Amino acid sequence: MHIGILTGGGDCPGLNAVIRAVTLALINECGARVTGIERGFLGLITRNVQPLDARSVEGILAQGGTVLGTHNRCDPFHYFGAGGADVSAQALAYARDELGLDGLVVIGGDGTMVIAHRFAELGLPVVGVPKTIDNDLACTERTFGFDSAVAVVAEALDRLETTARSHRRVMIAETMGRYAGWIALEGGMAGGADVILLPEVPFDVDEVARVCAEREARDGYTLICIAEGAHARDQGLTVRATLADSPDPLRLGGVGQWLQHQLQPRLQSEVRTTLLGHIQRGGSPTPYDRVLSTRFGYHAAQLIRRGQFGRMVTLEGEHCASVPLQAVAGQTRTVPLDHPLLNAARGLGISLGETQGGVSV
Ligand SMILES: Nc1ncnc2c1ncn2[C@@H]1O[C@H](COP(=O)(O)OP(=O)(O)O)[C@@H](O)[C@H]1O
Ligand SMILES: O=P(O)(O)OC[C@H]1O[C@](O)(COP(=O)(O)O)[C@@H](O)[C@@H]1O
Numbered sequence: 493m494h495i496g497i498l499t500g501g502g503d504c505p506g507l508n509a510v511i512r513a514v515t516l517a518l519i520n521e522c523g524a525r526v527t528g529i530e531r532g533f534l535g536l537i538t539r540n541v542q543p544l545d546a547r548s549v550e551g552i553l554a555q556g557g558t559v560l561g562t563h564n565r566c567d568p569f570h571y572f573g574a575g576g577a578d579v580s581a582q583a584l585a586y587a588r589d590e591l592g593l594d595g596l597v598v599i600g601g602d603g604t605m606v607i608a609h610r611f612a613e614l615g616l617p618v619v620g621v622p623k624t625i626d627n628d629l630a631c632t633e634r635t636f637g638f639d640s641a642v643a644v645v646a647e648a649l650d651r652l653e654t655t656a657r658s659h660r661r662v663m664i665a666e667t668m669g670r671y672a673g674w675i676a677l678e679g680g681m682a683g684g685a686d687v688i689l690l691p692e693v694p695f696d697v698d699e700v701a702r703v704c705a706e707r708e709a710r711d712g713y714t715l716i717c718i719a720e721g722a723h724a725r726d727q728g729l730t731v732r733a734t735l736a737d738s739p740d741p742l743r744l745g746g747v748g749q750w751l752q753h754q755l756q757p758r759l760q761s762e763v764r765t766t767l768l769g770h771i772q773r774g775g776s777p778t779p780y781d782r783v784l785s786t787r788f789g790y791h792a793a794q795l796i797r798r799g800q801f802g803r804m805v806t807l808e809g810e811h812c813a814s815v816p817l818q819a820v821a822g823q824t825r826t827v828p829l830d831h832p833l834l835n836a837a838r839g840l841g842i843s844l845g846e847t848q849g850g851v852s853v
């Protein structure tokens with residue numbers, strides 16, 4: 493048996509742990525030959541691959557990034573390198589006929605799963621593994637990388653708290669997460685934020701200013717954790733860049749700065765913004781993510797061993813399971829408005845920037 497592995501989309505802590513687990517399990521349990529495809533689906537177009545064995549995955553469990561490299565714009569069905577042309581047939585022929593792959597493990601997020609699903613429909617035996625710091629993939633309670641990103645946000649807020657307290661300032665920390673607020677919600681809760689602003693709950697600037705002013709009068713400082721996809725009730729998304737050649741062209745960023753400009757004229761204390769950016773995505777995975785990645789990788793190898801293709805590994809409660817790629821492709825899992833952590837935040841007096849019927853809550 494010959495199996496390929498690729499990592500697609502934004503990198504994320506735990507990718508190497510999955511590569512290691514898939515490789516070791518396939519070699520040990522199936523006697524398989526394993527090949528790494530470099531830079532996501534791009535490697536199937538540029539024909540860049542490398543053999544993987546026990547030796548090549550040694551020592552990578554705790555390494556951030558991906559030893560295979562990745563790409564978050566390469567879609568063989570609309571290839572940027574060929575003016576948006578569909579080069580999927582060549583990529584498929586290379587994988588199946590030239591490399592002789594019996595299966596392909598695709599480690600990626602929502603965008604990558606869309607492409608994986610399309611290849612599966614063309615007959616390539618594919619198994620997906622859910623990756624993203626954003627935790628926004630459908631059908632799985634967790635993606636690996638999320639816990640590591642939350643740990644970075646929590647530590648950043650811990651550090652911002654001491655400087656905010658010393659200067660009696662309003663400190664805004666902007667997190668990643670695209671259209672989902674998971675990183676800001678869990679990171680904000682873990683880091684003791686006073687205000688948490690999410691894409692799922694459009695906020696009222698007056699209400700956020702009121703909370704800051706009230707705290708200014710009392711404690712003197714406020715910690716705000718805002719997701720890059722959050723927006724005021726009457727505002728659209730804050731877009732940092734638009735990539736013309738991508739099916740997912742928007743890059744978000746800057747809403748923290750925008751909020752700073754709204755708040756500053758209404759407050760005595762100084763307002764400062766920290767954009768956490770790619771710090772959330774780099775570095776070593778937390779122990780939780782190392783274990784989750786290892787479990788996901790092992791489960792992916794089990795699916796291959798049983799010939800269960802066209803599926804993505806999931807976490808259901810305590811157990812690894814799987815769902816058809818079709819159920820995941822093109823979906824985004826956002827924070828439900830009745831999520832227990834939102835209720836807990838409200839119950840603790842943490843502001844979500846909400847007003848009800850025009851009345852501040
Ligand atoms: N809805 C979509 N349909 C088709 N391709 C997509 C879609 N969203 C993203 N992609 C492509 O999938 C790849 C990875 O997507 P991205 O969202 O950056 O990473 P991830 O796989 O982590 O979600 C990129 O090539 C992107 O252009
Ligand atoms: O690295 P880029 O291209 O600026 O992309 C940034 C985006 O990637 C992420 O870090 C991760 O998203 P994906 O998992 O979908 O790749 C988002 O949180 C962020 O909006």
Ligand SMILES: [Mg+2]
Nearest residue numbers: 501601602603
């Ligand atoms: Mg994505």
